[in-house]
Amino acid sequence: MTEQQPSTEPTAANAQVEGVKKALMFYRVMAYIVGVLLVLLVLVGMPLKYLSPDPYLQQIGAGMNTYLGVGHGWLYAVLLLSAYLLGRRVQWSWKWLLAIALAGTVPILSFVAERKATQNVKQHIAHLESAER
Template sequence: MRNALIRYRVMAYVVGVLLIVLVCVGLPLKYIWHNDSVVNVTGVAHGWLYMILIITAIDLGRRARWSIWRLLAIALAGTVPFVTFIAEHSATKDVKAKLAWNAEHPTEPEAVIADPQA
């Protein structure tokens, strides 16, 4: 789960920074000064990397056993500037708590239960 968290965090930061550049730099350049070069580059990059963010979030969510609602919230966070970082912080806090709990409570080998019909 640790490696999945690292992959998710990297993608969350990259997508979050690209979205901020797109919204705070690219859109004013496009609509005020009629220069859409930043929008063309960062918009495409954000779109493709957002899909990778979704994949890493699903992978992490599956390992951390998140609900579908939490995954949807994380997916939507990648579309609102600055919210990606809040979602990443929340996800990291949750996963680190689960990792700490798992370290304190290692699973014991399950007893083999004989099948009465076998």
């Protein structure tokens, strides 16, 4: 008699869960990077440029605004892409996607939105894993 080996091939549900986890990680990394850049831009660069009486600090603030602003802008576009890709996998509504997108434009709110999105996706993953069993 031959002993039946358990299948090591991934099931469709396993592949779906892995895809969602990868998309979630990509989104989370982008949300944190964009959030940190926006906080630095708004809470450090802008005050240095516009509120500092010292011209040297104003120059530093102007440089920070230039580099952080450009970095935030480009990476915000990548954040939007990551949110869209994740939302497509977990079937978010367009309202939810719009809320996530707008949260990336408000300092600190991007971290709150990331947390809510992560909780939502983890519930979705748990549902997928329980449906597999």
